[in-house]
Amino acid sequence: MLVLKLLLIILGMFSYMYNVKFQSSPEGKDERGIIIQSKTNSYTLGAFYISISILIVLNLLNLVDTNALPSLLLYFFISISILSSLISLVYRRKV
Numbered sequence: 456m457l458v459l460k461l462l463l464i465i466l467g468m469f470s471y472m473y474n475v476k477f478q479s480s481p482e483g484k485d486e487r488g489i490i491i492q493s494k495t496n497s498y499t500l501g502a503f504y505i506s507i508s509i510l511i512v513l514n515l516l517n518l519v520d521t522n523a524l525p526s527l528l529l530y531f532f533i534s535i536s537i538l539s540s541l542i543s544l545v546y547r548r549k550v
Contacts, residue, residue, distance in 0.1 A: 461542070462543040463530065463533055463535060466478050466533075466537055467533035467534075467536045467537055469540075470539070470541075471536050471540075472538035473540045473543070473544075474495075474536075474539055474540050474543060475499045477491075477492075477543055477547070478492060482547075489542045491542075491547060493544060494542070495539050495542045495543050495546065496539075498538075498539075498542050499535050499536075499538060499542070502538060503531070503535050506531040506535070507528070507531075509542070510524060510527060510528065510531070517528060529530050
């Protein structure tokens with residue numbers, strides 16, 4: 456299980472570096488890059504709000520322990536970072 460956690464964290468770091476590299480590149484600063492960034496931010500913020508809402512509801516229904524919430528939030532945050540890099544990659548190839 457520790458190996459999977461480390462793999463998720465490392466993958467999250469690489470996806471964050473990909474996003475930063477794209478945002479600072481000339482392609483990311485032109486009009487098309489700004490559109491890609493705004494779409495990516497819209498999707499990832501929506502996914503983050505939905506995941507937080509689901510965690511709150513599961514906690515209120517006593518299905519998730521309160522002590523597990525910080526680690527679950529961390530995993531959601533890392534997963535959304537990976538999702539944002541995948542969305543950026545798809546839009547870069549598509550548009």
